[in-house]
Amino acid sequence: MTSAKQRLVIVEGSALHLGLRIAGALAIIATAFALPYVLEPFRLSQIAGACVYAMAVVGLNLLAGFGGQISLGHAAFFGLGAYTTGVLTTGYGVDPALSFLVGIVVCFAVGVIVAFPALRLRGIYVALVTLAVGLIFPTLVIRFADLTGGSTGLFGVTYQPPDLAYFSGFNGRVYWNYWLAVAGLALACLVVRNLMNGRFGRSVIALRDNETAAVIMGVNRTGTRVVVFGTSASIAGLAGSLFAVSSGLLTPLSFSLLLTLYFLAGMIIGGASSFWGPVLGGFLIYFVPVWSAELSSINGSQNLAGVVFGVIIILITFFLRSGLAGLVRTLLGLVVRVEPRMPVAVPSAARASLSEPRLTERHHLSAPADDRPELDRSGVGSTDAARNH
């Protein structure tokens, strides 16, 4: 057994660290390609459904996890995307791909509109504004029955697979929906990762942690919150669009408040403000009801999904605040330690950077002047070299 003291130490950014990350990415890609050959079509379409849910959870996590603003209306954005695609493709013969784009734009716009009143409010009141959106949506769908099919639902939403040999078989459509969902989930993860790594991401977290201090430091509160809300809503919207083409049937009840609560549960169980925890959470909220339905159909009892969720959430709140992602991190931490890479800086760099109002490209100057720090960023270990100057 590996004890805590014999942990494998990996230096951040080292060849080993990079190699492991690439290996991990390859493993995920390989799994994605292997699944269609391994699983029966029925299971594959379940995976697609789970990816779509995971996408919505990833989007919600951007707003509620990283941004700290609880939304009780995400099912409405999910539904808005779904109905945008449904109505445009079945009613107006629009190409589904184009309808996805329209859905993204519409959800971003509605997200921004909702974000503005929510900006003036804090905490529980933000949740109430979004709750209103979540409650209104199914009613609107029923009200505009000519367009949406009302409570009977909207049928026949599909996306024909492209004319490729891969998608031409009997299960071509299942494959196609699967790949759409996988691509959508990958895109959502990429968007959140890109946004959260760097200056913009720090400003989002700064606003969540200490709003006043963030604004004083120059974070544009309105601008940041509004685009975060819009992005989160459009990710949910795209997930909804993909849901529409894979399920083929849309009813207003599918986008009720309960779905939002599932998304929130997925985020918390997976691990809020983690990058891949929400993906796990999304899979869980999809598969727990599926499994418990299968179990109860065997022994003839009622579907216990609700009970299972309740128990998991209670356990998480008491024992595992950072969710499954936190659990995995803790377990990995027993075996591996990732050593952060020390940024390389010479002592006078503090002064130079402070007297220099803008970040410039001065480290590219080939001849460092006497008091100009040369920011050597080649790697670890040069920190000490720089200190010994």
Added chain:
Amino acid sequence: MAVLDVREVTLRFGGITALESLSFRAESGEICGLIGPNGAGKTSLFNCISRVYQPTSGEVLLDGRNLLDSPAHQVARLGVARTFQNLGLFPTMTFLENTMAGAHPHGRAGFLRSLLRLGVAREDREMRAQAFALLERLGLAELAFEKAADQPYGTLKRLELARALAGSPKLLMLDEPAGGLTHGEVHELGELIRELRDELGLTVVLVEHHMGMVMGISDKVVAMSFGKLIAEGTPAEIQVHPEVVTAYLGTPA
């Protein structure tokens, strides 16, 4: 040229006047101490200068430019940085990230750039190096990768200073920087503030109850009471100023 010029600032909350037609100047490179009994309006004044509050009337000029014309998040870009009485830090971030967050006004990676990863990684590396250098200057390099939430108060005060300096301010406003520090730490902090002022050419405005420190490092002291300025002068002048003595000790019965 004066760096900070506060002109007849009045701040009212309903019927309560927190600041009444208050004016003072802090010259370039000066350490200006702001003193007064609790409730004198020192922090309110800070909040007006840093745009947390909107004054009812008056002007706040920095190098001749009225700060009140800019929205709150622009003030950092104009060269104002401040610390808070109750720590303006981000507990879920590390020391390094907190300091990098302080450099926000100098970065360019907004929403679209981040989404498309245009120059974000490079900007981040530069910010990291500069933030780390600053942490080294303040003796916090060892803690660079520790979460801000888990550290003692005195250390966090120092981190907040690093965060404020990361914005390369012209004007640094410190709200009770010595609060909660031990005697030795207070002395050290005073020295540090003077050194940083000299190194970085800062103008410092300081609210502090620790009289030893205020009188020790200030070039000029401004005394307030009930939202009004009651005296202004060198530390020696202020210590014997009758109105200041009255404000702190009351009038003899």
